[in-house]
Amino acid sequence: MRYMATYDLMETMRNTNQWLGATAKSMASYPAWAMLPNPAIQWMAAWGEVTERTFERMVVKPDWAIRTFTCEDGKDHLVNIETVVEKPFGDLIHFNVVGREEQPRKILLVAPMSGHYATLLRSTVKSLIVNCEVYVTDWHNARDIPVSAGKFDIEDYTLYLMDFMKEMGPDTNVVAVCQPAPLTLAATAYLAELDPDAQPRTLTLIGGPIDPDATPTDVTDFGRRVTMGQLEETMIQRVGFKYQGVGRMVYPGLLQLASFMSMNGERHGKAFSDQITRVARGEASDHDAHNRFYDEYLAVMDMPAEFYLSTVERIFKNREIAKNEFVVAGHKVDIGAITNVAVKTVEGSKDDISAPGQCVAALDLCTGLPDSKKAAHVEEGAGHYGIFAGKSWRNNIRPLVLDFIDSNAAAPAPKGKAKIKPPKAANVA
Structure with a gap:
C-alpha cells in the first residue's frame, strides 16, 4: 500500500x-x-x-463561513480570521470581531487532527464568539506539506500546543475537543514543569481518550486487535505527484472517509x-x-503517518498518558505537576467513540491539584458530536464550561477597573 x-x-x-x-x-x-x-x-x-x-x-477545505457578528450594540461587525502563529503543520488563528471591545474570556479551542479540518468546530466557535475571544488550532492537510518540513508525531503536536499556549499567555482558557485531550493535558503538565508562568488558567477536556481502557469501545478494541505492522501496511500511503507533499507518508483522507462511511x-x-x-x-x-x-x-484531510501511528501505539495500545509515562523530547512528563490549572472533563452518556470514563480519568492523574479545582460533567443522552457542537452543547454544556471558566478567573473589569472575584469551588456534576 x-x-x-x-x-x-x-x-x-x-x-x-x-x-x-x-x-x-x-x-x-x-x-x-x-x-x-x-x-x-x-x-x-x-x-x-x-x-x-x-x-x-472530498478535496476542498471548507470555509469557516463566519463573516459577521451582531454585537450588543445592535451593529453587524466583521469577523477577521487572523493568523497569530504560523507553523508548517498548523497555525494558531484568532477570530477577531472588528470594532468590539476585547472580551475578558480568552479561549484556545484545540481542534482534533483526526481526519477532518478544524472547521468541524464551526458551530462551537460560533457559540463561543458571542462573549469570548476565540483562538483555534488550524491543522494543515499533510498532503500539502513538503517532505522538507520533516516529521510530525504526537510529541511534535504536544510541543505545538505548548508554543500556542505560551503565545496566548497565562490568562488563557484551553478547551480540547476529543482526540487532542490527552496531548493537551500533557502539554499543560509539561508547561507546569518548564515554564509555570505560561500555564493556562483553566483546562476543559471534552470527550477525549485519556484512558482508552477505562470504558472500551469499538475504536479502542480496533486498536487492540490490529498490530502496528498491519496498520502501517494497510493504512499508510505516499502522497502522489499532484500535491506539494509528494512522497510524504500519510494516512489518506479518502481512506479515512471510506472507514467513516462503512460504519454506517x-x-x-x-x-x-x-x-x-x-x-x-x-x-x-x-x-x-x-x-x-x-x-x-x-471534506477530509490526510494525517502525517507518524502522527497516526504514534497515536495508536502510544495513546491507545501503550496508554502512556493513562499510566503517566508520556515522554516528550526525551523528557518524562508528570501530569501531577499541574497544581494551579483548574481542570474540567465533559463526557456524553451515549458517546460510542470516547465512552464515559475515558475522559474523567484525567482528574485522577492530576494528583497535585486540589479537589476544588477539579470538575466533571456527564451529559445524559448526548453522543460524541453533541457534547461539543449539538443541542446538548448549546443548551447545557457551554453554560457549564463558561461558568467553570468564570469560577476560576478574575471577574471582567468594569470600565477598565480590575475587580477580583473570589473563586468558588468547581462543582462535580
Whole structure:
C-alpha cells in the first residue's frame, strides 16, 4: 500500500466519479431533452448533481463561513480570521470581531487532527464568539506539506500546543475537543514543569481518550486487535505527484472517509438516495440539511503517518498518558505537576467513540491539584458530536464550561477597573 501509485489511484477514482457526475448533469440538462417528458432524464440530472458535489467536496477545505457578528450594540461587525502563529503543520488563528471591545474570556479551542479540518468546530466557535475571544488550532492537510518540513508525531503536536499556549499567555482558557485531550493535558503538565508562568488558567477536556481502557469501545478494541505492522501496511500511503507533499507518508483522507462511511453504510446510502429524489423533484437547495452536513463530513484531510501511528501505539495500545509515562523530547512528563490549572472533563452518556470514563480519568492523574479545582460533567443522552457542537452543547454544556471558566478567573473589569472575584469551588456534576 505504501506507494505513490496507490495514492494516485484513489485520487483518480475520486476524480473520475466527479467527472461522471458532471457529465451526467450536463448531458441531462440540454434544453432538447425538455421536449421528452421522461422522469429518467430528471433523475439522471439529479444523480449527476449530487455525485459531482459529493466527490468534489472530498478535496476542498471548507470555509469557516463566519463573516459577521451582531454585537450588543445592535451593529453587524466583521469577523477577521487572523493568523497569530504560523507553523508548517498548523497555525494558531484568532477570530477577531472588528470594532468590539476585547472580551475578558480568552479561549484556545484545540481542534482534533483526526481526519477532518478544524472547521468541524464551526458551530462551537460560533457559540463561543458571542462573549469570548476565540483562538483555534488550524491543522494543515499533510498532503500539502513538503517532505522538507520533516516529521510530525504526537510529541511534535504536544510541543505545538505548548508554543500556542505560551503565545496566548497565562490568562488563557484551553478547551480540547476529543482526540487532542490527552496531548493537551500533557502539554499543560509539561508547561507546569518548564515554564509555570505560561500555564493556562483553566483546562476543559471534552470527550477525549485519556484512558482508552477505562470504558472500551469499538475504536479502542480496533486498536487492540490490529498490530502496528498491519496498520502501517494497510493504512499508510505516499502522497502522489499532484500535491506539494509528494512522497510524504500519510494516512489518506479518502481512506479515512471510506472507514467513516462503512460504519454506517446503510444510513449514508439512504441519505444520498433521498437527496437525489429531492433534487429531481426540485425540493433541494444548495444549503439544505443534507448539503450542510455532507459538505463538512466529506471534506477530509490526510494525517502525517507518524502522527497516526504514534497515536495508536502510544495513546491507545501503550496508554502512556493513562499510566503517566508520556515522554516528550526525551523528557518524562508528570501530569501531577499541574497544581494551579483548574481542570474540567465533559463526557456524553451515549458517546460510542470516547465512552464515559475515558475522559474523567484525567482528574485522577492530576494528583497535585486540589479537589476544588477539579470538575466533571456527564451529559445524559448526548453522543460524541453533541457534547461539543449539538443541542446538548448549546443548551447545557457551554453554560457549564463558561461558568467553570468564570469560577476560576478574575471577574471582567468594569470600565477598565480590575475587580477580583473570589473563586468558588468547581462543582462535580
